[in-house]
């Protein structure tokens with residue numbers, strides 16, 4: 001159909017995402033949304049009004065040219081659509097799956113004012129999957145090596161973006177990662193049923209094909225310092241160490257056996273394969289009722305993993321109401337469909353344990369929403385005398401993460417805020433230490449994949465300019 | 480990455496082996512008191528080991544492993560020339576060192592391993608170093624000669640009296656003090672129950688000091704909190720704030736119970752490992768017969 005002849009007055013409903021049924025999917029870790037078929041993708045792309053002044057693009061933190069890639073889908077030019085995505089988003093298959101589109105591009109969609117917004121996220125995913133399934137992602141032409149060496153600290157979405165961008169410009173890039181596997185939260189945090197390992201692996205593979213080297217088991221600040229990296233010949237360094245330090249509740253009984261931080265719970269299962277114990281050596285407790293405390297993506301992920309471990313009862317405890325749940329809406333729906341019980345407007349006050357210090361329950365108090373706080377959300381306040389106990393044999397604490405201080409403590413010339421995040425120049429990502437840039441959760445505090453990528457993109461551009469302004473490396477001059 | 484190569488290995492005692500492993504970045508940075516986390520293979524779990532000694536020029540670290548569960552049992556099948564998949568470190572804080580004067584270290588079983596680098600460092604800082612090494616019996620005692628080389632005096636004891644005096648390390652500590660010896664500082668490492676008793680004896684004898692804790696760990700970088708311990712009523716992450724803490728402030732009871740969390744799974748893993756091993760052995764034998 002030619003673009004002119006499209007009838008935009010019909011406003012067909014949004015093409016629903018096909019999904020594995022809840023009863024079926026909780027038996028394993030298979031991906032829940034199945035992805036559009038080609039017909040479904042074309043149909044959904046037809047819904048785009050191709051606005052003269054598209055608001056969606058401004059709603060995207062990396063400003064993907066959304067109307068353009070939707071048009072390319074409509075015209076069956078899928079390779080072009082993939083290229084359009086990659087122009088500004090180096091991890092489209094991942095963002096299509098995990099971005100909170102309902103707060104970003106889709107929130108601004110004009111069609112969405114009176115009808116359903118166009119399913120930009122589902123289409124982004126479809127294009128990225130099409131690209132991957134139709135042969136290896138083509139490598140861009142990489143210029144002659146510049147001779148400049150870049151060290152990236154942390155292999156989460158921020159670090160990976162910088163690595164990819166700078167490798168494409170001909171720099172010699174090495175990523176140092178503390179864990180034994182790359183991708184940060186994408187590997188240890190977000191579970192397979194939302195983000196299959198294969199998708200992450202293919203992105204890592206692409207970045208490796210760009211010439212990026214990965215060195216695992218290096219805790220920068222401890223195994224090697226930033227100054228030592230400079231002394232080894234790196235010209236510039238990017239810090240993308242994320243926000244990996246778990247907040248605990250600080251209530252009595254929190255150290256009982258059976259109380260985990262979400263990070264521990266997720267790491268055991270996602271990174272170390274505990275759901276496949278004893279085939280994998282890392283165990284996880286065999287619980288009957290897990291209570292997850294929190295309301296963000298991490299809480300939803302932990303709850304849904306717990307459900308999949310053995311079909312146990314899983315409850316969520318969150319101190320505000322359903323409207324304030326910070327998790328992606330889709331994940332809240334998925335969790336509800338999977339039978340996770342939501343205890344809203346209540347907050348833990350104590351973990352109860354037996355004489356062997358093994359958890360037996362969690363005491364909570366009911367909350368009421370009072371005046372708005374700094375975040376603009378109404379502040380939850382405990383209702384006196386409303387305590388109750390949930391009997392349970394596991395608690396997962398998912399109330400947030402803050403930056404891990406290992407690197408900043410070891411590097412006194414890096415300026416930090418009172419929250420432990422790094423201070424940077426917003427236009428360039430430059431830190432207070434010369435030649436050192438930063439971005440992602442280590443700067444913003446726990447945020448999103450796309451914001452981490454956007455920050456990486458900004459820093460990469462500035463790092464490139466910085467290096468090109470340095471004297472030519474000797475190696476380069478000799479050749 | 481092809482892993483980290485074992486360049487030497489040998490048995491130290493029953494079910495206790497030592498390994499010298501190529502891990503140059505760790506070897507270069509390690510200081511007494513710090514540890515590494517290792518993972519044997521792709522299906523492996525992450526477990527901590529104290530770095531007992533290094534040869535920085537050769538890029539080697541020395542680990543000592545007692546086989547107590549599936550992973551440590553499997554580790555005993557790794558020998559010179561084999562590689563382990565992951566080694567990360569050096570993790571944890573280095574032992575706070577000063578010249579206390581008369582220092583006593585109290586080791587139980589493989590607890591001698593983390594204390595060896597500490598006595599060397601303490602000696603270098605000018606301390607008079609006294610060591611008490613205890614084990615269940617003679618064939619489980621390790622590193623005695625190496626302690627004797629460094630320390631001013633070493634006393635050993637075994638539960639069954641097969642070597643040194645018969646009794647517990649705390650008996651030795653109390654009797655040594657009763658002889659009039661004034662210890663200014665003490666450091667203990669070993670099974671938690673033994674450290675608990677030692678800390679009590681230290682309290683009775685007014686010896687301040689440290690206990691080197693061995694909680695369950697996962698990442699070893701402060702990311703998971705599996706290693707939570709309570710010290711003076713406050714939660715601390717042992718992998719980044721320890722592993723050594725004020726011996727008189729540690730809630731050892733909690734640590735004992737937390738360390739038991741996966742006991743059932745540990746037995747299951749060990750069973751699985753042995754039956755898997757038997758199955759493979761049988762299959763190999765059958766093949767050999769064909």
Ligand SMILES: Cc1cc2nc3c(=O)[nH]c(=O)nc-3n(C[C@H](O)[C@H](O)[C@H](O)COP(=O)(O)OP(=O)(O)OC[C@H]3O[C@@H](n4cnc5c(N)ncnc54)[C@H](O)[C@@H]3O)c2cc1C
Nearest residue numbers: 154156157158178184185220242297440441447448449452
């Ligand atoms: C469970 C969970 C679910 C989430 N779900 C979503 C979602 O659906 N959508 C979304 O947009 N966002 C989600 N987020 C948030 C998102 O994952 C993060 O905002 C994003 O990953 C941040 O990227 P980053 O690169 O800054 O850091 P990270 O992804 O945290 O990566 C940091 C990396 O640095 C490594 N590192 C740390 N310190 C050092 C050091 N000293 N030396 C070497 N390496 C180091 C870490 O091991 C890690 O691999 C989720 C987060 C969690 C925890």
Ligand code: FES
Nearest residue numbers: 699701703704718
């Ligand atoms: S082992 Fe994970 S925080 Fe200490």
